[in-house]
Amino acid sequence: MTTSVDIVIEICGSAGEGTISAGEVMTRFMSSKGYEIVSFDSFPSEIRGFGKCVAHFRASTETVLAPGKYTDVLIALNDAHAITQLSGLRKNGVLIYDSKPPVCHEEDRSIAGWAEPGMTAYGIPMLELANKAAGNAKGRNMVAIGAVACLFGIAPEEMTAFIERRFKGKKPKIIESNIDSFLLGYEWTKTHVSKEDPYTFKGAEIVPPEGEKTIMNGNEAVAMAAMDSGLRLYAGYPITPATKIMEILSKRLGESGGVMIQTEDEISAAGNVVGAGFSGKRAMTATSGPGFALMGEMINLAVMAEVPAVIVNSQRGGPSTGLPTKMEQSDLSAAVNGGTGDSPRVVFAPRDVVDCYAITCLAFYIAEKYQTPVVILLDFYLSNSIRNIDKPVPPDAEMCSSNVFPADEALDDYERFKITESGISPRTLPGMPFGMFVDTGLEHNTYGKPVYDGENHLVMTEKRYRKFHTMQAELPPAVETGTEGEVEIGILSWGSSSGAAEEAVRKAQEKGQRIASFHCSVIYPLPEEALKAFSRRCRILVVAELNYTGQYANLIAPVLNREVRRLTLITGLPMASEDILEFIGTFKG
Amino acid sequence: MPKDDHYVIIGNGPAGNSAADTLRKEDPEAKITLISDEKSLYYYKHRVPLYTVGGCEPEDLSIRPYRSYLENRIRLRLGQRVEKVVPAEKLLYLNHMEKVHYTKLILAVGASARRLPNHAGFADHLYCLAGLDDARRVRKAMMAASRLVVLGGDLISMGFAREARKAGKEVVFILYSSLFWPVSLKEEIQQSVTKRLNSLGVKVMSDAEPVTDVRPEGEGYTLTLPDGEEMSTDLVLSFFGSVPNIRFLVGSGINTEKGVLVDHLMRSNQEDVYACGDCAQIYNPELKDYWVSVGWGNAEAQGELTAMNLLGREKVIDYQPKEIFEMDGVTIRTSWWKTFA
Ligand SMILES: Cc1cc2nc3c(=O)[nH]c(=O)nc-3n(C[C@H](O)[C@H](O)[C@H](O)COP(=O)(O)OP(=O)(O)OC[C@H]3O[C@@H](n4cnc5c(N)ncnc54)[C@H](O)[C@@H]3O)c2cc1C
Numbered sequence: 001m002t003t004s005v006d007i008v009i010e011i012c013g014s015a016g017e018g019t020i021s022a023g024e025v026m027t028r029f030m031s032s033k034g035y036e037i038v039s040f041d042s043f044p045s046e047i048r049g050f051g052k053c054v055a056h057f058r059a060s061t062e063t064v065l066a067p068g069k070y071t072d073v074l075i076a077l078n079d080a081h082a083i084t085q086l087s088g089l090r091k092n093g094v095l096i097y098d099s100k101p102p103v104c105h106e107e108d109r110s111i112a113g114w115a116e117p118g119m120t121a122y123g124i125p126m127l128e129l130a131n132k133a134a135g136n137a138k139g140r141n142m143v144a145i146g147a148v149a150c151l152f153g154i155a156p157e158e159m160t161a162f163i164e165r166r167f168k169g170k171k172p173k174i175i176e177s178n179i180d181s182f183l184l185g186y187e188w189t190k191t192h193v194s195k196e197d198p199y200t201f202k203g204a205e206i207v208p209p210e211g212e213k214t215i216m217n218g219n220e221a222v223a224m225a226a227m228d229s230g231l232r233l234y235a236g237y238p239i240t241p242a243t244k245i246m247e248i249l250s251k252r253l254g255e256s257g258g259v260m261i262q263t264e265d266e267i268s269a270a271g272n273v274v275g276a277g278f279s280g281k282r283a284m285t286a287t288s289g290p291g292f293a294l295m296g297e298m299i300n301l302a303v304m305a306e307v308p309a310v311i312v313n314s315q316r317g318g319p320s321t322g323l324p325t326k327m328e329q330s331d332l333s334a335a336v337n338g339g340t341g342d343s344p345r346v347v348f349a350p351r352d353v354v355d356c357y358a359i360t361c362l363a364f365y366i367a368e369k370y371q372t373p374v375v376i377l378l379d380f381y382l383s384n385s386i387r388n389i390d391k392p393v394p395p396d397a398e399m400c401s402s403n404v405f406p407a408d409e410a411l412d413d414y415e416r417f418k419i420t421e422s423g424i425s426p427r428t429l430p431g432m433p434f435g436m437f438v439d440t441g442l443e444h445n446t447y448g449k450p451v452y453d454g455e456n457h458l459v460m461t462e463k464r465y466r467k468f469h470t471m472q473a474e475l476p477p478a479v480e481t482g483t484e485g486e487v488e489i490g491i492l493s494w495g496s497s498s499g500a501a502e503e504a505v506r507k508a509q510e511k512g513q514r515i516a517s518f519h520c521s522v523i524y525p526l527p528e529e530a531l532k533a534f535s536r537r538c539r540i541l542v543v544a545e546l547n548y549t550g551q552y553a554n555l556i557a558p559v560l561n562r563e564v565r566r567l568t569l570i571t572g573l574p575m576a577s578e579d580i581l582e583f584i585g586t587f588k589g
Numbered sequence: 590m591p592k593d594d595h596y597v598i599i600g601n602g603p604a605g606n607s608a609a610d611t612l613r614k615e616d617p618e619a620k621i622t623l624i625s626d627e628k629s630l631y632y633y634k635h636r637v638p639l640y641t642v643g644g645c646e647p648e649d650l651s652i653r654p655y656r657s658y659l660e661n662r663i664r665l666r667l668g669q670r671v672e673k674v675v676p677a678e679k680l681l682y683l684n685h686m687e688k689v690h691y692t693k694l695i696l697a698v699g700a701s702a703r704r705l706p707n708h709a710g711f712a713d714h715l716y717c718l719a720g721l722d723d724a725r726r727v728r729k730a731m732m733a734a735s736r737l738v739v740l741g742g743d744l745i746s747m748g749f750a751r752e753a754r755k756a757g758k759e760v761v762f763i764l765y766s767s768l769f770w771p772v773s774l775k776e777e778i779q780q781s782v783t784k785r786l787n788s789l790g791v792k793v794m795s796d797a798e799p800v801t802d803v804r805p806e807g808e809g810y811t812l813t814l815p816d817g818e819e820m821s822t823d824l825v826l827s828f829f830g831s832v833p834n835i836r837f838l839v840g841s842g843i844n845t846e847k848g849v850l851v852d853h854l855m856r857s858n859q860e861d862v863y864a865c866g867d868c869a870q871i872y873n874p875e876l877k878d879y880w881v882s883v884g885w886g887n888a889e890a891q892g893e894l895t896a897m898n899l900l901g902r903e904k905v906i907d908y909q910p911k912e913i914f915e916m917d918g919v920t921i922r923t924s925w926w927k928t929f930a
């Protein structure tokens with residue numbers, strides 16, 4: 001019998017126990033088999049130590065858009081840490097724990113002791129089996145994967161083949177001990193455990209992936225899109241959760257003649273990007289909240305000097321260094337309004353990994369054509385979330401070269417900041433004959449010369465804002481899902497929370513509710529007309545986002561000019577459809 | 590009582606639960622933990638035979654929801670087996686490698702199916718019915734079975750035979766009258782039992798004990814009777830009463846014989862360790878001997894009494910049988926067995 005399957009698995013351990021890598025092996029394997037995967041990892045901010053690591057992923061035969069709030073299967077590599085994850089385990093969930101720890105747990109320190117009636121707890125002697133397989137404890141994570149494979153109907157030969165592929169290039173001994181640990185876990189479970197829970201992947205109706213697929217996370221998608229868009233310079237300073245972008249580019253950007261520089265700090269990184277943008281090279285930096293705060297002045301400079309720049313901010317919990325390895329969507333206000341003066345900048349927030357690629361390509365195009373900084377808001381979850389996506393189609397030549405050059409005759413008396421209807425002033429690049437101009441952070445006249453009178457300032461400010469009107473026609477439209485026409489509830493969300501909103505709408509619709517969702521990857525300029533049109537057809541409006549004050553709700557409030565209900569969460573976790581369903585479930589009438 | 594008292598009860602049957610309830614009622618502050626190796630919530634054992642024939646579902650057996658333990662602040666640890674008791678340290682070791690400290694301990698661990706030594710050679714082929722875990726296995730096997738042989742028996746076997754007949758199964762009952770449990774059958778009662786079983790359509794064989802072999806054959810089993818004759822069937826069930834679950838106490842210093850030896854106040858020889866219900870062997874000052882208790886009502890009453898004794902409110906057990914057991918029209922005098930409506 002083939003059926004639809006939707007299982008959320010969580011592996012929890014201590015740093016150094018292979019928790020995240022076990023999660024990665026599982027997610028990439030399941031994804032390669034054709035399952036829809038949504039994953040979310042969290043780990044301590046300390047580089048090494050004993051902090052808690054959680055690899056959380058959802059594998060489904062259906063399209064899934066959010067990580068799933070409740071866990072079906074919890075694998076405890078470390079009891080003390082995993083006990084705190086038990087509250088998220090379903091009442092009929094499965095717990096897999098190490099039944100032979102080196103010493104007997106003190107009272108209340110064993111996760112098996114906390115399993116509630118209705119849950120199924122399987123004890124696997126992980127440490128003992130890992131020692132047997134490889135002579136050390138390292139393979140406990142693979143023993144656990146072996147147990148999972150056996151309990152939930154994953155063919156061992158497929159997994160071992162995958163492990164071989166995945167670890168290709170590593171020492172044969174390492175590959176061997178991983179496979180041995182996996183197989184021992186599998187065999188032990190097969191002979192010693194009788195299955196009592198209802199979960200299985202056996203017989204799952206998977207649609208084999210069509211066309212060429214590629215497995216990547218949000219950071220990888222951004223890095224790849226940047227390279228495909230003709231990135232020449234990446235300048236950055238490492239920071240969680242954006243570092244991976246830099247890591248990838250440090251390895252690969254050179255292949256296409258680009259340059260990756262690790263700067264001394266984020267001010268310098270942004271300065272490099274603005275400098276490269278000024279000279280006509282596509283350039284990008286990626287950071288997180290604390291680094292973004294430092295980049296503020298350079299972004300302002302790019303606004304005033306009308307220089308293209310792409311700045312990725314993968315948000316984490318803030319303010320300040322905040323919660324480095326936790327999920328939050330709380331830099332929206334800083335991204336949109338963080339500049340001094342009237343400092344418009346484009347802000348995009350992709351919704352998923354596919355969107356990360358598309359939005360990054362668009363960011364380079366828009367930045368160059370409209371001579372503006374573009375901020376891409378990722379977040380901890382999106383940066384790390386692995387998806388199996390159709391191989392992205394690289395941008396065409398027009399997308400890769402979008403500078404608006406002046407006509408030859410305009411060079412007779414070149415006005416760099418010429419007032420135009422579109423707001424775009426044709427731009428020369430350094431070295432172009434007769435295209436010289438002055439560019440500073442000071443307010444200027446059409447030639448770039450500093451001018452401080454109010455009349456000029458108004459004209460220039462209007463011109464800079466006019467570009468944002470003009471670009472609207474080229475920006476992706478809002479996406480609405482769910483019931484058409486008038487609805488009871490409309491859910492607005494942004495960035496990676498949109499998946500949860502869409503999934504919540506789908507589930508509520510199945511229960512007969514008239515409900516719809518609204519998402520736009522363009523945060524600024526605001527899609528005013530689309531927002532108003534959506535608002536008109538909703539009796540109740542909900543804005544669901546992961547920050548305390550309701551930053552998106554605040555941003556769109558003047559446009560909507562009506563009451564909205566705010567679902568604002570700062571749990572450090574990504575939004576789940578259950579969060580939204582539970583929230584709207586509290587509405588009366 | 591100091592606040593850091595921790596009353597631990599092993600066993601989630603009537604004895605354990607009534608002890609826990611009483612302790613909570615009498616001592617609202619105490620920390621109470623109930624541990625049991627069975628995974629199921631507290632359930633009615635007398636409905637288990639009905640469950641095996643598909644006449645009810647696990648939720649129909651359940652006595653109270655998990656919520657009620659939370660509300661009463663009783664920590665319920667199910668599916669957790671106590672492997673070792675160390676009275677000197679007031680410490681328990683659980684199977685998943687966790688220590689639990691107690692200040693007072695109640696053993697209410699009940700009993701398991703008794704198996705006959707002369708059935709040892711083929712014990713693997715006999716199904717028992719001491720609890721819900723057994724019942725799940727029996728239910729699964731029963732689905733494909735139309736003919737059953739019951740070796741026995743005991744009071745439970747009669748309830749089981751009745752339900753199996755109602756479900757349309759053919760039932761042969763090989764009656765071991767001298768080994769009937771908890772009392773061997775006197776001629777008069779044996780006749781009454783046979784009559785009753787016959788009236789249910791059960792074929793009773795009272796001269797076919799002991800069965801000398803059971804071996805799998807095809808989808809079912811073949812039995813060999815003492816005269817060498819063979820009989821085939823789909824399933825063979827063994828019902829010979831129960832033996833107290835005391836093996837895990839070996840080496841603990843807690844005195845046991847058939848069960849845990851306790852005095853008239855349910856105290857074992859070890860300080861702060863008590864026992865009650867099917868696992869207890871209680872001193873009877875009148876008989877000047879110990880007797881093993883059986884039955885639901887008995888376990889419940891003893892659980893309450895043990896809790897009171899643990900709290901220092903001395904309560905001595907009533908030795909007189911409260912009830913005459915009657916099942917399916919057969920009257921058997923036995924202590925404490927409870928008839929359910
Ligand atoms: C099928 C069936 C039908 C019955 N019908 C009737 C009837 O109609 N009337 C009647 O009066 N009686 C009946 N009984 C008998 C009655 O159920 C028992 O006498 C009663 O349950 C005994 O209660 P108890 O609390 O002492 O032990 P139990 O109910 O047996 O509970 C003891 C618990 O302790 C657990 N345990 C044991 N060892 C350990 C350990 N080391 N660690 C953790 N946990 C442990 C056991 O698994 C069990 O869950 C029936 C019994 C059965 C099996």
